[in-house]
Amino acid sequence: MEKLRMGIVGAGTWGETHASIYNEHLFAQTVAICDSNRTRAEQMAAKFGIQEVYTDYREMAQKSSCDAIAIVTPDFLHADIAVACANAGKHLLIEKPLATTREDVYRMMEAFEKNKVRVMVDLHNRWNPTVNTAKQEIEAGSLGTPYSAYGRLNDVKWVATDMLSWAAKSSILWFLGSHSLDTLRWLMNSDVERVYAVSREGVLKNLGVDVPDMYLTTLEFKNGCIAQMENGWITPNANTCINDIKFTVLGTDGMINIDCSSHNMIQMVTDTKVTTPDIIVKNRIAGKVKGFAYESIRSYVDRLIDGQDFLVSVEDAAHTSLALLAVLESAKTGNPVTVQY
Numbered sequence: 001m002e003k004l005r006m007g008i009v010g011a012g013t014w015g016e017t018h019a020s021i022y023n024e025h026l027f028a029q030t031v032a033i034c035d036s037n038r039t040r041a042e043q044m045a046a047k048f049g050i051q052e053v054y055t056d057y058r059e060m061a062q063k064s065s066c067d068a069i070a071i072v073t074p075d076f077l078h079a080d081i082a083v084a085c086a087n088a089g090k091h092l093l094i095e096k097p098l099a100t101t102r103e104d105v106y107r108m109m110e111a112f113e114k115n116k117v118r119v120m121v122d123l124h125n126r127w128n129p130t131v132n133t134a135k136q137e138i139e140a141g142s143l144g145t146p147y148s149a150y151g152r153l154n155d156v157k158w159v160a161t162d163m164l165s166w167a168a169k170s171s172i173l174w175f176l177g178s179h180s181l182d183t184l185r186w187l188m189n190s191d192v193e194r195v196y197a198v199s200r201e202g203v204l205k206n207l208g209v210d211v212p213d214m215y216l217t218t219l220e221f222k223n224g225c226i227a228q229m230e231n232g233w234i235t236p237n238a239n240t241c242i243n244d245i246k247f248t249v250l251g252t253d254g255m256i257n258i259d260c261s262s263h264n265m266i267q268m269v270t271d272t273k274v275t276t277p278d279i280i281v282k283n284r285i286a287g288k289v290k291g292f293a294y295e296s297i298r299s300y301v302d303r304l305i306d307g308q309d310f311l312v313s314v315e316d317a318a319h320t321s322l323a324l325l326a327v328l329e330s331a332k333t334g335n336p337v338t339v340q341y
């Protein structure tokens with residue numbers, strides 16, 4: 001069987017992850033890399049044996065022999081790249097979020113539809129075994145009728161101050177809120193109707209990153225369910241895990257509590273720190289990537305090959321971005337905002 005030929009735009013931290021997953025896959029291979037920073041692109045090409053190197057995504061879209069392209073650039077740059085690649089007939093895996101403006105969401109959807117390309121956005125919490133089990137139990141009726149939910153998805157400060165050079169141009173809402181909102185939509189099996197959000201800033205500003213610290217949001221779903229969503233970038237750096245991931249779903253007959261980051265499955269103690277090593281988001285066993293942050297990317301390749309539907313539809317990703325835009329507007333104006341789809 002011919003291998004699926006993957007191209008990647010963005011040779012940063014997560015672009016490397018994409019390359020290693022494609023190269024590990026029995027039926028895929030990374031054949032092209034594009035980064036506006038030529039050195040980065042060349043380094044990654046050398047590390048992963050990638051033959052085609054580009055610094056312009058338009059040239060890559062037109063000339064590359066790849067079948068599909070992963071877009072792994074900062075979130076506010078996804079749209080132009082996705083439209084150019086879709087117009088060149090390339091299937092797409094886009095890192096989350098799909099886009100960060102309403103105009104971008106609509107022009108991307110139009111380009112995908114016009115060119116009949118297959119698109120998935122990497123909203124990987126749907127591959128999280130805890131969230132997945134919750135979804136299955138909700139669907140089986142174990143909790144009765146879903147009523148309310150709580151979702152916390154926070155990062156330690158280091159992610160905003162050191163890991164992401166572009167944090168001030170984005171937001172914790174785009175970086176992690178995209179995952180939590182998609183998760184809550186999925187668990188509640190409904191779109192968000194209306195949001196009420198408040199945000200606070202100051203801690204990160206004092207550390208030199210001009211971006212809000214935290215958003216607290218109430219979500220009202222079209223089916224009547226309600227949820228509280230917390231997204232912050234100021235968890236202390238000494239937290240036992242880089243992420244703080246917690247979800248609760250309450251139904252008329254039961255409840256599910258999820259704690260992915262301060263669980264008791266494994267603890268590491270050194271002379272200076274106690275940590276809870278991550279074992280479900282990103283993990284390696286016998287040199288191979290395991291964990292739900294990798295599983296979603298591997299699943300994209302599998303579904304492109306077998307033709308089955310992606311676990312996250314492009315409409316899911318579009319609705320998640322549009323609901324997050326309502327959250328931003330609500331936090332800015334102090335008013336409840338009805339989501340415009």
Ligand SMILES: NC(=O)c1ccc[n+]([C@@H]2O[C@H](COP(=O)([O-])OP(=O)(O)OC[C@H]3O[C@@H](n4cnc5c(N)ncnc54)[C@H](O)[C@@H]3O)[C@@H](O)[C@H]2O)c1
Pocket residue numbers: 009010011012013014015034035036037040055057071072073074075077095096097122124164165166175293
């Ligand atoms: N799913 C996950 O678990 C996960 C984890 C981290 C990041 N991400 C997502 O991956 C994306 C990238 O994040 P990152 O942490 O790798 O960022 P990064 O800053 O490490 O890398 C981004 C790369 O994109 C390149 N780039 C910027 N503009 C470009 C352009 N116009 N053309 C070509 N290359 C360009 C930069 O030079 C850089 O090398 C974001 O959407 C982020 O949300 C997802």
